Amino acid sequence: MTRMMLVATGLAALAVPAWADTLRIDWLERQTVPPPVLSNLEETPEDLGLAGARLGVKDIATTGKFMGHDYVLNETRVAPEDDFLSAAKAVIADGAKVLVVKAPAPDLLALADLPEAKDLLILNAFAPDDSLRGADCRANVLHSVPSLAMRADALGQYVLAKKWTRLALVSGPNPEDKAFAEAMKASLTKFGLTLEGEKAWAFDADMRRVASEEVPLFTQDLPAHDLLLVADERGDFGRYIAYNTWSPSLLAGSEGIVPKGWSPVVEHFGAAQLQSRFIADTSRQMQAEDFAAWAAVNAIGEEVARFGGEDAPSMRANLLSDKFRLAGFLGTPLSFRDWDGQMRQPVPLVTPRAVVMLAPLEGFLHERSELDTLGTDLRESTCTAFGDKT
Amino acid sequence: MIRALLLTTVLASPAMADEIWVTNELDNTVSVIDADSFEVLHTYETGQRPRGVTFSRDFSVLYICASDSDTVQVMDPNTGKILHELPSGEDPEQFVVSPDDRFLYIANEDDAITTVVDTQTRKVVAQIDVGIEPEGMAVSPDGKIQVTTSETTNMAHWIDTETHKIIANTMVDSRPRHAEFSPDGKQLWVSAEVGGTVSVFDVETQQELGKIGFEMPNIRPEKLQPVGMKFSPDASKVFVALGPANHIAVVDVATREVEEYILVGRRVWHMAISPDETKLFTTNGVSGDVTVVDIATRKPLKTVKVGRYPWGAAARPTN
Numbered sequence: 001m002t003r004m005m006l007v008a009t010g011l012a013a014l015a016v017p018a019w020a021d022t023l024r025i026d027w028l029e030r031q032t033v034p035p036p037v038l039s040n041l042e043e044t045p046e047d048l049g050l051a052g053a054r055l056g057v058k059d060i061a062t063t064g065k066f067m068g069h070d071y072v073l074n075e076t077r078v079a080p081e082d083d084f085l086s087a088a089k090a091v092i093a094d095g096a097k098v099l100v101v102k103a104p105a106p107d108l109l110a111l112a113d114l115p116e117a118k119d120l121l122i123l124n125a126f127a128p129d130d131s132l133r134g135a136d137c138r139a140n141v142l143h144s145v146p147s148l149a150m151r152a153d154a155l156g157q158y159v160l161a162k163k164w165t166r167l168a169l170v171s172g173p174n175p176e177d178k179a180f181a182e183a184m185k186a187s188l189t190k191f192g193l194t195l196e197g198e199k200a201w202a203f204d205a206d207m208r209r210v211a212s213e214e215v216p217l218f219t220q221d222l223p224a225h226d227l228l229l230v231a232d233e234r235g236d237f238g239r240y241i242a243y244n245t246w247s248p249s250l251l252a253g254s255e256g257i258v259p260k261g262w263s264p265v266v267e268h269f270g271a272a273q274l275q276s277r278f279i280a281d282t283s284r285q286m287q288a289e290d291f292a293a294w295a296a297v298n299a300i301g302e303e304v305a306r307f308g309g310e311d312a313p314s315m316r317a318n319l320l321s322d323k324f325r326l327a328g329f330l331g332t333p334l335s336f337r338d339w340d341g342q343m344r345q346p347v348p349l350v351t352p353r354a355v356v357m358l359a360p361l362e363g364f365l366h367e368r369s370e371l372d373t374l375g376t377d378l379r380e381s382t383c384t385a386f387g388d389k390t
Numbered sequence: 391m392i393r394a395l396l397l398t399t400v401l402a403s404p405a406m407a408d409e410i411w412v413t414n415e416l417d418n419t420v421s422v423i424d425a426d427s428f429e430v431l432h433t434y435e436t437g438q439r440p441r442g443v444t445f446s447r448d449f450s451v452l453y454i455c456a457s458d459s460d461t462v463q464v465m466d467p468n469t470g471k472i473l474h475e476l477p478s479g480e481d482p483e484q485f486v487v488s489p490d491d492r493f494l495y496i497a498n499e500d501d502a503i504t505t506v507v508d509t510q511t512r513k514v515v516a517q518i519d520v521g522i523e524p525e526g527m528a529v530s531p532d533g534k535i536q537v538t539t540s541e542t543t544n545m546a547h548w549i550d551t552e553t554h555k556i557i558a559n560t561m562v563d564s565r566p567r568h569a570e571f572s573p574d575g576k577q578l579w580v581s582a583e584v585g586g587t588v589s590v591f592d593v594e595t596q597q598e599l600g601k602i603g604f605e606m607p608n609i610r611p612e613k614l615q616p617v618g619m620k621f622s623p624d625a626s627k628v629f630v631a632l633g634p635a636n637h638i639a640v641v642d643v644a645t646r647e648v649e650e651y652i653l654v655g656r657r658v659w660h661m662a663i664s665p666d667e668t669k670l671f672t673t674n675g676v677s678g679d680v681t682v683v684d685i686a687t688r689k690p691l692k693t694v695k696v697g698r699y700p701w702g703a704a705a706r707p708t709n
Contacts, residue, residue, distance in 0.1 A: 059522055059542055062502060062521055062522050062542075062543055063521060063522070063542075063543040063544065063545070066521065066543065066545055066547070066556075066559040067559070067561075270523070270541060270565070273499060273500065273523055273541075273542075276500060277500070277522075280500075302564075305544065305561065306561070325563075325564055325584065325585065326564070327541075327542070327544075327564040327565045327583075327584040331612075331634070332612040333564060333584050333585075333612060369612075370610060370612075
């Protein structure tokens with residue numbers, strides 16, 4: 001892990017005049033120290049997300065080559081100990097107009113609320129919080145990463161489609177675990193389902209040694225269930241639950257079958273080509289964070305190629321228009337919801353080795369787009385920053 | 391002895407029916423279908439992940455894009471033996487043979503390149519930088535223009551076959567998959583899978599003449615994904631394969647209106663027309679079969695089981 005990248009790296013890049021020929025896209029990242037997890041096997045890639053943005057810029061620059069557009073990615077990575085907001089102010093002062101941001105919700109909101117950020121186009125490629133698409137939505141922020149509600153609804157559709165409706169839940173102690181557990185519960189309510197039982201994961205022992213003894217006992221008093229939902233968004237304890245449960249249990253949620261914006265196992269609809277281009281550039285596999293950044297950058301490229309908005313507000317309007325469609329290797333074109341700025345996208349339900357199903361599942365219908373069966377719909381939305389709802 | 395055998399084959403051939411050859415992408419084989427009886431006559435081994443397939447203009451050899459073997463294989467269609475391989479660049483997906491039967495224009499999907507190979511010297515003549523994920527390949531009937539479409543760049547690149555330079559780039563809708571010149575060479579049709587449209591261009595000016603959309607009751611618009619296209623024998627219609635919509639659209643060339651949708655197998659990719667011009671054969675990737683459609687009545691006649699993920703199709707007259 002290199003955390004030494006300084007704010008200054010971004011500022012060193014050439015200042016590009018407007019976007020007559022070259023469009024500057026800013027990557028703004030709040031680096032964080034990965035939380036400790038029980039398994040030492042997996043390391044968070046140092047360029048998680050950023051690598052997707054880099055590939056995205058490479059992709060759209062190839063298109064631009066034939067049309068007389070060029071793109072430059074200005075990378076600013078704020079070290080964990082440094083101040084995010086002052087770094088954000090610095091890149092805006094330097095001329096950033098279109099930003100792809102990897103930062104937790106509080107940092108993202110602080111950036112969006114800067115007076116100088118009012119007319120910027122900010123693409124959230126990281127924070128999945130439902131509040132960012134709801135009460136805390138901001139007119140200048142669009143979201144390429146799927147919300148927790150979208151992922152939870154994908155799983156909810158799967159549960160209904162399989163008719164595996166007896167459900168139990170084990171949720172972890174971290175805020176992101178609680179948020180995902182809440183999203184799953186809300187989705188179950190939406191689809192008319194209820195939990196048979198629920199337990200909080202409360203162990204802090206090292207599960208690599210005692211899982212086989214602790215997990216059977218921990219799960220023994222759960223009511224009979226078809227699926228055991230696990231909320232463990234850091235990938236901490238969930239892996240030790242599989243095959244250690246009291247009764248034979250299929251896992252879903254953060255472990256087992258997982259709803260994700262992207263995964264290395266996504267291969268259809270030409271996805272294998274995107275995967276292999278990503279691997280060729282990075283020598284690692286493409287994760288959901290990388291895809292969200294790739295999709296954000298490619299949305300910008302698509303806007304430039306097809307609409308040619310002259311400034312950030314007009315680009316934003318074009319992205320939100322119902323004519324905008326982005327080919328995202330997920331079988332259905334991606335677009336943006338004009339009531340909360342969320343990118344509509346299919347959500348793959350994956351195991352470590354395969355895509356089990358791709359949500360929205362057949363039969364989940366919607367008056368506008370079946371993609372709107374995932375996540376908060378227009379009528380339920382509490383977002384007011386996007387103007388009058390139709 | 392061998393000569394005698396050959397003689398027998400040749401003598402026997404007039405009685406043989408025409409054939410439809412289909413690549414099975416996930417089985418590494420080609421299936422040979424009898425165009426009259428619809429029986430699978432042979433299944434021959436190929437390189438890895440065979441996709442694009444075409445005969446030389448004189449039907450003496452079959453070219454196969456073995457994508458994951460990074461080669462174009464040349465097969466003897468009488469024996470199913472691979473005669474030799476052609477340098478193709480990496481990950482060849484689709485190709486087209488020049489009208490004089492000499493050059494192959496190959497889309498190298500992973501490298502954003504169109505490779506031109508001389509089939510006689512077996513050497514690469516040129517490599518042309520195109521957009522990301524080139525796929526659709528077409529050559530004008532006079533051989534002067536080659537068109538490569540790139541899926542992620544969303545363009546048709548018009549290449550001068552003498553200079554190997556791009557003379558024009560035209561934007562089409564998302565994810566163009568296939569390009570086809572009209573037999574008179576005046577129009578170019580390009581299908582856009584994600585955009586859900588087919589764009590028609592005037593070849594002389596490269597200007598768009600029109601765009602065709604598709605609409606079917608009870609099928610999500612996102613599922614209407616045009617891929618392969620084929621002009622009807624009289625050039626008055628174009629058959630458009632609609633991928634996961636599981637239908638072939640019949641488009642009138644003059645009006646650019648969709649006249650009819652024909653139900654075929656699942657995820658229909660490409661097509662071949664029988665040499666007697668009466669039947670259309672469609673490769674159905676997901677259902678692993680080929681649908682035979684009667685062109686006059688536009689009715690499906692039969693489904694022929696082939697290998698896994700049939701992709702490309704090519705017809706060979708044997709008379």
